[in-house]
Amino acid sequence: MDDWVDLHAIESDPEVARYQGFEPRTVAETQAYIEHTLARARAEPRLTYDLAVVLHGSHAVIGRCGLEIADLESREGVVWYTLHRSLWGNGYVPEALRAVVDFGFLELRLHRIWADCDPRNRPSYRVLEKIGMRREAHLVENAWLKGAWVDSLIYAVLDREWQARGQAIK
Ligand SMILES: CC(C)(COP(=O)(O)OP(=O)(O)OC[C@H]1O[C@@H](n2cnc3c(N)ncnc32)[C@H](O)[C@@H]1OP(=O)(O)O)[C@@H](O)C(=O)NCCC(=O)NCCS
Numbered sequence: 806m807d808d809w810v811d812l813h814a815i816e817s818d819p820e821v822a823r824y825q826g827f828e829p830r831t832v833a834e835t836q837a838y839i840e841h842t843l844a845r846a847r848a849e850p851r852l853t854y855d856l857a858v859v860l861h862g863s864h865a866v867i868g869r870c871g872l873e874i875a876d877l878e879s880r881e882g883v884v885w886y887t888l889h890r891s892l893w894g895n896g897y898v899p900e901a902l903r904a905v906v907d908f909g910f911l912e913l914r915l916h917r918i919w920a921d922c923d924p925r926n927r928p929s930y931r932v933l934e935k936i937g938m939r940r941e942a943h944l945v946e947n948a949w950l951k952g953a954w955v956d957s958l959i960y961a962v963l964d965r966e967w968q969a970r971g972q973a974i975k
Pocket of ligand 1: 899
């Protein structure tokens with residue numbers, strides 16, 4: 806729960822929330838989000854891994870990067886990520902997301918991992934491209950976000966593709 810202070814500095818920023826499904830968070834919303842995250846982490850079976858991103862040697866939370874098993878039967882997971890605005894452009898989220906995708910394929914034995922993002926959010930889809938995810942679809946006005954219909958890009962990667970590129974530790 807102590808992480809709420811760091812997380813709030815990130816998620817109360819309108820630029821960070823701009824293309825996400827939430828408005829800049831209030832303190833109460835940030836605290837409720839962490840409570841919800843902790844409850845999901847205790848669920849059996851555990852389906853959600855909403856993890857803090859920290860710099861090596863530090864405990865300060867600079868972002869979060871997560872994975873949820875969206876469908877157990879088809880072994881499919883979905884990922885997401887966010888970073889404090891002052892640290893954008895250092896490659897931190899690609900590094901964090903690679904680790905989360907490794908975890909999804911190696912530990913959770915997923916078959917397919919996907920992500921969606923708003924096509925206007927170039928930094929976000931660049932992260933997906935940099936780690937080698939494939940653009941599979943451009944959905945048109947499939948979501949109602951902040952008072953408008955918006956498009957979505959769908960990116961994905963399969964377990965065998967990830968391993969063929971040697972990204973996962975065998
Ligand atoms: C998307 C996000 C997580 C990227 O994380 P990151 O660690 O900065 O990723 P990278 O360092 O690899 O940079 C990715 C792209 O961001 C862009 N970028 C870099 N610095 C930037 C800055 N200061 N301002 C705006 N965009 C910037 C660049 O286009 C870069 O791509 P390039 O390397 O091809 O030029 C981060 O921008 C963020 O937290 N955005 C708000 C939350 C969000 O939209 N999450 C995704 C929801 S789908």
